[in-house]
Amino acid sequence: MGLWLEPNSNGRTYCSSLSCNFRNLPQVQLRSRIVDTPISNRRTEMTMERQQREEEKKPQTSENDKDEKVVQFLDSLNDYLTLMDSLSSALRQGWLELASARHSMGSWRINSAILDHKFHSASTTLQLSSPDDSNYNMKQPHFTLRKWESCDDEDFQSKEVKLDEDEVQKNSDDVQVQKERSKTLLVFGALVSPKLRDAQLSFETALETLVDIANRRSVMLSAYDHVREEILGTKQ
Amino acid sequence: MYGFEAMTFNVHSGYLEAIVRGYRSGLLTAADYNNLCQCETLDDIKMHLTATEYGPYLQNEPSPLHTTTIVEKCTLKLVDEYKHMLCQATEPLSTFLEYITYGHMIDNVVLIVTGTLHERDVQELLEKCHPLGMFDSIATLAVAQNMRELYRLVLVDTPLAPYFSECITSEDLDDMNIEIMRNTLYKAYLEDFYRFCRKLGGATAEIMSDLLSFEADRRAVNITINSIGTELTREDRKKLYSSFGLLYPYGHEELAACEDIDQVRAVMEKYPPYQSIFSKLSYGESQLLDKAFYEEEVKRLCLSFEQQFHFGVFFAYMRLKEQEIRNLMWISECVAQNQKSRVHDSVVFIF
Secondary structure: OOOEEEEEEOOOOOEEEEEEEEEOOOOOOOEEEEEEEOOOOOHHHHHHHHHHHHHHHHHHHHHHHHHHHHHHHHHHHHHHHHHHHHHHHHHHHHHHHHHHHHHHHHOOOOHHHHOOOOOOOOOEEEEEEEEOOOOOOOOOEEEEEEEEOOHHHHHOOOOOOOHHHHHHHHHHHHHHHHHHHHHHHHHOOOOOOOOHHHHHHHHHHHHHHHHHHEEEEEEEEEEEHHHHHHHHHHHH | OOOOOOHHHHHHHHHHHHHHHHHOOOOOOOHHHHHHHOOOHHHHHHHHHOOOOOHHHHOOOOOOOHHHHHHHHHHHHHHHHHHHHHOOOOOOHHHHHHHHHHHHHHHHHHHHHHHHHOOOOOHHHHHHOOOHHOOOOOHHOOOOOOOOHHHHHHHHHOOHHHHHOOOOOEOOOOOHHHHHHHHHHHHHHHHHHHHHHHHHHHHHHHHHHHHHHHHOOHHHHHHHHHHHOOOOOOOOOHOOOOOOOOOOOOOHHHHHHHOHHHHHHHHHHOOOHHHHHHHHOOOOOOOOHHHHHHHHHHHHHHOOOOOOOHHHHHHHHHHHHHHHHHHHHHHHHHOOOOHHHHHHHOOOOOO
């Protein structure tokens, strides 16, 4: 007579018993039946039920995540296209205003031959924060435009000011920026047409939009990678 | 003697007056501009201009065209016509014709000096100079470090020498000094030209006084508007205004104190000839001011052709031709940038 236990994939045990008909021994029937161990019956049942519920929920949660990521990607794509459109408008406006300034002041006053080839520091710089930097916690690279850096850096770049000094700080920043703008236009002469100043503003707007596009593209590519991972994960 | 020019004018200048009136009839008409405004590409513009008097200058230009090429070739036509008139002119018409080019000479001097200050190649700068303002020693301007040297080394032998007396300093040249120099020279030139025309007397004095006064007043308004928000003080601004014109002297006093475009408008609206110009603009706007001034100038220039036996027709033709070239430049830019809806912002029809 032998008795052995075999667990199956559901965690339940089979108990097989062999019965044999000996003359003097009571009859034991050969049967095979599912036998739960008496002590952890209830707990195992609960665990199994919980696992079953989680497995039923799992497809729903991952579907929501996928949808969210796809929506995120589409949102970032929409923002990217909107920014491209506004860049196109800003550049068109800038080029037309430049042509208008040449029409007003004369092409001998506004041409590439009088641009300054002397060494001078850049008035505007671009700072790149990449995920490799220790101080940067985001997953995608980020571009920051620092405009008119040749003026006093501390006064100009500080955006967090006390409420009391808000207006004064803003006015001095505006004046400083205006001075820097006029200084840049000195290449074409000290007395330039307002159309040239308008062209300068348009190109400045275009530059800001370009940096926004770069950041938005970075977010969009990151969202695209997430969506692709989800799709590949589902296929597997 | 005024009124008796018919007796003597044609002896020396009749042929050239006929020539310049012939040139005038070759100016583009409204129909030509309408055709040009409908062009899709610069090659279309070239094709239309080939059928006009610009044909010989543009027909051999290879594609793709650039707007600067169109302007250069059209300017060459103007230069050829001017040289044809100058080589056949006698005094005082020859001096009068030379006076017309001194403005371009000043622009070229400033271009060379500015470019040299910015460490640019002299040959590159010479290519950008206006051909009407060229003189022999222009390339040596690049060696001057300050205005005194500029005068002593180069300009003392040019027609601009008398205009330097007010702006000779030993200060090194920088962008602000150069701008002051440009405007001071131009002021001196305009005043000298005005005196010369007054001396000629007759119809020339009357017509040219009106045209040059308008030029001086327009300059005063442009200097005022362009200097708003800059470091130019009121006194320095006033020094750049010419000493003649409708606005001299009281209008200049008020313009010197203006801090924005609306104050300029308030000053100019006190003068009836300029009231109509500023009435076309809305408050705070200065974009269409140039076009309004150009339209008024073209009207006055065309009126000068209504009278005979004076030198004003030569000045008027040169200015009308320059306006035509500006129109072609603007149309070309709008077509090249695919902004044909804006083409009528700055085109001034002559006829």
